[in-house]
Amino acid sequence: MSLHTAALLPPPQASRLQSFLKSTISSPSNALTSLVILAFIAATLPGFIRWSLIDAVWSGGSGKACSGIDAACWLFVRLRLDQILYGLYPAPERWRVDLAGAIGLAGLALLMMRGLKYKIWIAAALLLAYPVAAGILLCGGVVGLAPVPTRLWGGLMLTAVVAAWTIATSIPLGLLLALARRSAMPVLSWAATGFIEVMRGLPLIGVLFLAIVMFPFFMPPGTEIDKLLRALLAFTLFDAAILAEVFRGGLQAVPREQREAGLGLGLKGWQVMLLVVIPQAVTNALPGIVNVCIVIVKETVVVLIVGLFDFLGIIQNGIIDPEWLVGDQVRATAYLFAGLVFWSLCFSISRYSAHIERRLSLGRQA
Amino acid sequence: METSPHPPIASRWAPPSPASGRGATAKSLAAQALILASILITFAYLGRNMLLNMARLNVHAGFAFFARPAGFEISQHLIPYAGGSSYLAAFLVALINTLVLALIAILLTTPLGFAIGLARLSRNRLLAAVAGAYIDIVRNVPFLLQLFFWYFAVLGALPLPRQSLGLFGLFFLNKRGLQVPAAGIGPGFWPVLLLLAVGLALALLVARHARRAGTRHAASYWLLALLCLLLPPLVGWLGAGAPLALDRPVLEGFNFSGGLVLIPEFVAMVVALTLYNAAFIGELVRGGVLSVPRGVVEAGRALGLGSNRVNREIVVPLALRVILPPLGGQYIQLLKSTSLGAAIAYPELMQVFAGTTLNQTGQPIEIMAVTMATYLLICLAIAGSVNLVNRRVQLVER
Numbered sequence: 001m002s003l004h005t006a007a008l009l010p011p012p013q014a015s016r017l018q019s020f021l022k023s024t025i026s027s028p029s030n031a032l033t034s035l036v037i038l039a040f041i042a043a044t045l046p047g048f049i050r051w052s053l054i055d056a057v058w059s060g061g062s063g064k065a066c067s068g069i070d071a072a073c074w075l076f077v078r079l080r081l082d083q084i085l086y087g088l089y090p091a092p093e094r095w096r097v098d099l100a101g102a103i104g105l106a107g108l109a110l111l112m113m114r115g116l117k118y119k120i121w122i123a124a125a126l127l128l129a130y131p132v133a134a135g136i137l138l139c140g141g142v143v144g145l146a147p148v149p150t151r152l153w154g155g156l157m158l159t160a161v162v163a164a165w166t167i168a169t170s171i172p173l174g175l176l177l178a179l180a181r182r183s184a185m186p187v188l189s190w191a192a193t194g195f196i197e198v199m200r201g202l203p204l205i206g207v208l209f210l211a212i213v214m215f216p217f218f219m220p221p222g223t224e225i226d227k228l229l230r231a232l233l234a235f236t237l238f239d240a241a242i243l244a245e246v247f248r249g250g251l252q253a254v255p256r257e258q259r260e261a262g263l264g265l266g267l268k269g270w271q272v273m274l275l276v277v278i279p280q281a282v283t284n285a286l287p288g289i290v291n292v293c294i295v296i297v298k299e300t301v302v303v304l305i306v307g308l309f310d311f312l313g314i315i316q317n318g319i320i321d322p323e324w325l326v327g328d329q330v331r332a333t334a335y336l337f338a339g340l341v342f343w344s345l346c347f348s349i350s351r352y353s354a355h356i357e358r359r360l361s362l363g364r365q366a
Numbered sequence: 367m368e369t370s371p372h373p374p375i376a377s378r379w380a381p382p383s384p385a386s387g388r389g390a391t392a393k394s395l396a397a398q399a400l401i402l403a404s405i406l407i408t409f410a411y412l413g414r415n416m417l418l419n420m421a422r423l424n425v426h427a428g429f430a431f432f433a434r435p436a437g438f439e440i441s442q443h444l445i446p447y448a449g450g451s452s453y454l455a456a457f458l459v460a461l462i463n464t465l466v467l468a469l470i471a472i473l474l475t476t477p478l479g480f481a482i483g484l485a486r487l488s489r490n491r492l493l494a495a496v497a498g499a500y501i502d503i504v505r506n507v508p509f510l511l512q513l514f515f516w517y518f519a520v521l522g523a524l525p526l527p528r529q530s531l532g533l534f535g536l537f538f539l540n541k542r543g544l545q546v547p548a549a550g551i552g553p554g555f556w557p558v559l560l561l562l563a564v565g566l567a568l569a570l571l572v573a574r575h576a577r578r579a580g581t582r583h584a585a586s587y588w589l590l591a592l593l594c595l596l597l598p599p600l601v602g603w604l605g606a607g608a609p610l611a612l613d614r615p616v617l618e619g620f621n622f623s624g625g626l627v628l629i630p631e632f633v634a635m636v637v638a639l640t641l642y643n644a645a646f647i648g649e650l651v652r653g654g655v656l657s658v659p660r661g662v663v664e665a666g667r668a669l670g671l672g673s674n675r676v677n678r679e680i681v682v683p684l685a686l687r688v689i690l691p692p693l694g695g696q697y698i699q700l701l702k703s704t705s706l707g708a709a710i711a712y713p714e715l716m717q718v719f720a721g722t723t724l725n726q727t728g729q730p731i732e733i734m735a736v737t738m739a740t741y742l743l744i745c746l747a748i749a750g751s752v753n754l755v756n757r758r759v760q761l762v763e764r
Binding site: 033034037184185188198200201204210213214217294299305316319335338347 | 507730
């Protein structure tokens with residue numbers, strides 16, 4: 001139960017623990033269910049803790065240290081941390097990745113602070129100026145930075161690049177598609193509807209294969225396009241179609257009177273759209289947008305199928321390295337680690353989104 | 367969407383702006399012509415590039431390759447297939463593999479999802495917490511990672527056939543996959559199937575009659591329908607000398623013979639798809655049940671209905687109406703994620719056709735077009751059938 005709603009309720013008569021316990025034994029069948037659950041937890045949890053923490057291998061020089069020990073091999077993560085974070089990005093240049101990441105995180109942190117002024121400018125800088133700056137930092141080749149080809153990118157950094165790019169490009173494109181779909185001009189509306197529905201009927205890997213395999217065919221002969229760029233393009237188009245439907249819902253929920261009031265004030269059509277309708281539509285669609293962002297973070301792992309070494313790809317690659325073929329526990333540990341990283345990322349985004357949603361709905365009630 | 371009884375205020379009260387009237391129509395037409403022209407020009411440009419590239423790479427367009435022998439093996443085929451079969455046969459095998467996987471996963475994940483959703487709502491808060499933890503964990507970890515976990519970490523760590531994990535002496539799990547008993551088909555099997563169809567038709571007839579009769583004698587109608595369904599095939603089965611017998615897997619030497627082998631890729635896909643989608647369906651079910659207005663439930667209680675009847679006749683029908691449309695969406699998601707089988711070499715459509723076949727024939731345009739069109743059609747078919755069911759169960763508002 002959240003703090004906000006708890007504050008509105010009358011004070012509870014029994015303590016939370018008491019009512020919790022009461023609920024678990026309120027009837028014979030309930031008590032039996034609770035007993036089964038407790039027995040299951042008692043049977044598995046100690047073993048898991050011993051496997052993952054107590055007996056686990058934390059230090060050593062190579063994969064041999066884990067051989068023959070039936071417990072988690074955290075050494076794998078420790079020794080390969082550089083690769084897991086940066087892929088094959090050259091070591092002397094890794095400060096550029098750190099810097100780009102730090103700027104992005106700082107910008108996001110500023111946006112999350114409450115009661116800060118000029119948030120709209122921070123958001124604009126993050127959406128418009130930051131991608132350019134991060135692109136220059138990561139790719140190099142200008143202002144004295146050594147160029148780093150994208151085939152060396154990998155690990156968590158590549159996952160972050162794919163996720164950030166997809167979110168930053170598909171949100172504006174999705175909004176435009178939603179507006180086009182609701183347009184009064186039939187040609188525009190049909191074109192947008194066709195694109196959205198086709199994209200939503202295809203699996204993401206299909207679109208990814210399409211971009212990787214077909215893109216060279218549709219370009220003038222002789223043009224070479226970076227593989228990562230092709231994959232990023234596929235992500236943009238795919239998720240823009242999904243976000244378009246989220247925005248469409250948000251646009252539909254804006255009461256007609258709002259538009260009419262705007263027109264009545266003498267605003268022009270585009271002004272009403274920009275100043276009255278879109279801000280409300282975006283607010284309406286915010287929970288849905290955050291949900292799609294979580295989906296995007298999760299689906300970035302698909303790039304490993306087309307041979308890019310993202311976070312999961314580099315871990316998968318490490319597992320089959322002969323040095324680490326010392327037993328099944330390495331695999332289990334690697335997936336546990338990857339799962340923990342993705343889980344903490346996605347779970348915290350979803351918690352934050354729930355928090356925002358509550359704040360917005362409280363604001364609307366007031 | 368509701369239609370307003372009044373015409374929009376803007377058109378009634380606002381002074382005619384320069385953008386309204388005939389000027390606007392002309393402007394809109396011009397804009398649309400421009401959009402259409404730019405779309406056409408883009409397509410023409412892409413098409414021209416495509417033709418140039420095909421000429422350069424010496425690609426011969428056309429679907430003639432479908433008849434050529436494929437020359438590769440497929441580890442799971444439910445229709446006859448050998449290395450000498452055509453690409454068309456390979457396509458059909460892959461399509462069937464995709465559909466069978468999706469169907470089995472849907473059949474398993476739906477009840478599990480409902481159970482999790484209801485557990486999440488349980489009055490027993492320990493049970494609710496466990497279900498909530500399951501949902502929060504599973505939904506926030508990428509599907510592909512879960513698939514890898516099941517395939518490489520769990521199934522990969524299984525013992526060899528001789529040390530298989532057995533269940534009731536019928537099911538055996540080992541590195542080669544899951545050995546399950548198969549239904550051995552004898553000579554008199556097909557007439558029995560026919561009788562089953564007859565029984566089904568009779569049962570449907572009874573059901574139709576029962577609906578007209580209303581809720582009286584519901585129990586006896588149920589019994590009658592069940593008898594109609596089961597009696598004819600049972601009599602036929604016994605009469606034909608029980609042609610359908612269980613073929614059990616038996617360990618012989620280093621491997622199993624008899625029964626049916628489910629390849630590990632298939633097992634991993636089914637497990638991962640089932641567990642992943644069940645978490646989402648659980649949330650849908652929870653949302654659906656919570657959407658039933660409290661007042662309706664209280665009204666049912668006030669009428670003197672017991673809590674079982676309130677659940678069965680008020681909560682379930684109302685909640686199902688809310689759950690059904692997003693459930694269809696979840697099924698479509700599930701079907702689309704079967705394509706991730708390509709990552710563990712489960713021979714489904716994407717892996718066999720857009721992967722192996724594309725690499726061998728070198729005809730990417732035709733193959734991608736066929737693959738994408740197939741996925742689109744399947745998704746449309748699922749969406750269409752869900753809409754059909756939905757239209758039948760939705761309340762008709764007067």
